[in-house]
Amino acid sequence: MPDYHFRPVDRDDLPMLAEWLRDPLVAEWWPVPDHQLTLVTEDLDRAVMRQFIALHGEKPVGYAQCYPAHHWPAPHFHDLPPDTIAIDVFGAPEGRGHGGAWLRALGDLLLRETSLLVIDPSPDNRRAIRAYEKAGFTGDTVRLDSEGQSVRIMTRLR
Numbered sequence: 001m002p003d004y005h006f007r008p009v010d011r012d013d014l015p016m017l018a019e020w021l022r023d024p025l026v027a028e029w030w031p032v033p034d035h036q037l038t039l040v041t042e043d044l045d046r047a048v049m050r051q052f053i054a055l056h057g058e059k060p061v062g063y064a065q066c067y068p069a070h071h072w073p074a075p076h077f078h079d080l081p082p083d084t085i086a087i088d089v090f091g092a093p094e095g096r097g098h099g100g101a102w103l104r105a106l107g108d109l110l111l112r113e114t115s116l117l118v119i120d121p122s123p124d125n126r127r128a129i130r131a132y133e134k135a136g137f138t139g140d141t142v143r144l145d146s147e148g149q150s151v152r153i154m155t156r157l158r
Contacts, residue, residue, distance in 0.1 A: 004098075004105040009051035009063070014041060016092075017063060026090045029125055040065075054095070054102040061095025062102055064088070066110060069118055076143035076151055077118060084116045091131075100134025107135055111158045120151035129154070 009017070017040055020026055021033035030036045040063075043049040048071050054062035069077045069084040077084065087106070091099050107117055121128040123142050129152065137154035145151045 003057055004061075004102040005055050006052040006064075006106060006109070007055065009040070009044065009053055011041075011044065013053060016060065020063065020090060020092050023093050025093075025096075025127075029122060029128065030090055052106065054098075054106065056095070056098055056102065059094060060092055061098045062089060062091040064103070064106055066106075073146045076120060076145045076153060080118055080155075081116055083114045084118055085110050085114045087117060087119045089119070099128075099131035103131060103135035107137075107156050111156070115158045117156045119154050119156075120145065121154070123150055123152045 014037065018033065018037050021030055021036050027033055040051065043051060043065065048067055050066045052064045052066070053060050054064060065088045066085050069080055069086040070082060074086070077086065087103075087110070089099070089103060095102070110117055117137070119132055119137055121132065123129075132154050135156070137156045139152065139154040141153045142150050143153060
């Protein structure tokens with residue numbers, strides 16, 4: 001199995017993350033890259049939000065943020081257990097083709113502390129959905145999130 005590991009995001013990563021967010025394949029789903037970078041930066045100071053750089057060997061291949069699914073208003077998560085961890089991710093251009101594998105490795109780590117993970121892609125984001133399925137996530141229920149956007153609820157059990 002490929003060597004995937006994770007390290008916390010720090011402020012030195014922000015220029016790299018800004019570049020990734022400007023990539024058209026990321027910006028399509030994480031719109032307004034400067035705004036997204038502001039949110040990522042603000043979250044560095046929130047203990048509830050854990051942010052990671054996924055590495056394949058020593059090469060950065062993706063970004064993940066993980067948080068208690070019920071911490072912020074998220075009506076689409078209303079029926080999930082209280083200990084559910086939600087995950088948001090995007091890949092680096094150099095990490096294309098690695099998403100399912102590194103997300104599976106991250107899921108394996110997170111499932112040591114919870115019984116359920118959830119991820120909520122746009123139902124139209126077929127590339128992400130395929131990667132999430134490779135990472136062990138399932139589910140095809142579509143709900144509206146707190147911003148009124150349709151999202152597909154995909155979960156992974158311990």
